[in-house]
Amino acid sequence: MQNDGHQMLFEAEKERTVKVTCNTPLKGICIDTMATFGLGHLIHITKVSVKTSDYKYLTFDAYIPDLNLNVGALRHIFGDFLIVKLHLNGKIEDYSKHDLKKTLCYNLLNLLIKKYPKIKDSITDVTHRNIIKDIEGDSPIKDSLKSLLAVNNLLEEELKVLNKSTEESPIRRNIPINDIKKEVPEDCDPQKSENHNTRNIIKTVELDTSINNQKTSNNKNIKPPEVPTNNTLFNNNEALLEILNHTPPPQIIEEKPSKKKSQSQYRSRITFSHKNETPFLEKWFTLTKKPSPIELQQIADYLNNSSNRPEDAKITSQNVKIWFKNRRAKTNKKS
DNA sequence: CGATATCACACGTTAATACC
């Protein structure tokens, strides 16, 4: 455990031999281990990396994105011996601010629903509707952050649909909900905050969303709103709403159809790193020529978490699927 | 004149796409 200045506050090495089956989730082992240090309640903000037995392809920097992976699945990648390292950044007392972040999510959703009531119309899921109902009723926050973020994702999808379906939409442009933070006055900009501990919290909570594996095809860019460090301001819901309501609407940026683009559709492509990613994929390819959809997602998540790819260059399961497709073609061509 | 930097170009690889 480190503080914001990367000064080691707490470090422990504990060797545990755990009897597992192929169906034992990694999360269970991690919780068990964390609990031995009295930190079991912090598992949701713990990053887990795995060291391989051969040290060739993966290192301790290779994070496991989904702790719900079972040991059986990991065995295919890492072999019979699994060395797990748990990472926690920040001070223990700071993690209580998790609730502050939850409050901010709640307020943003509340504001969005009140301003644009239509966006909830197409949400059919009963659970999500109930959450929205709670939010509309200004009832105390009883929903988990995970639930709030799930609704957040749905609302963003609906915003996109609304933007496409009507030009008179009150929503000015296709702007991710969480981009609202960019319009917050400069003195509230968390990026300019000196409190790096708070940023650490945010990072770990983002990890929490990936752990829950609730991703949709488009929600990979969705980040929970960042928590400003001005606690006085953001503990006051009205002050927050005031700022957001007076935020100048973002300019409409009409994307004129580019002649050049229409003639020759620009084809973006990601590039897998030959240093880490391709060897990892090759290793998978030796194990299975056609990974299941779940495995494709797990591979994509793993690669994203083991590298520092920017948000707009994240690897999707579709990228991985195409890689395997091309790889099979390559094999067939050779033979 | 030699060392170095910059640029354009060719070519191979490979992710993405189209078609079946």
Next chain:
DNA sequence: GGTATTAACGTGTGATATCG
């Protein structure tokens, strides 16, 4: 999903310019 094709990307090479 397989195959063929397209297009982005990386790399190597040669021509040219600049500098000491």
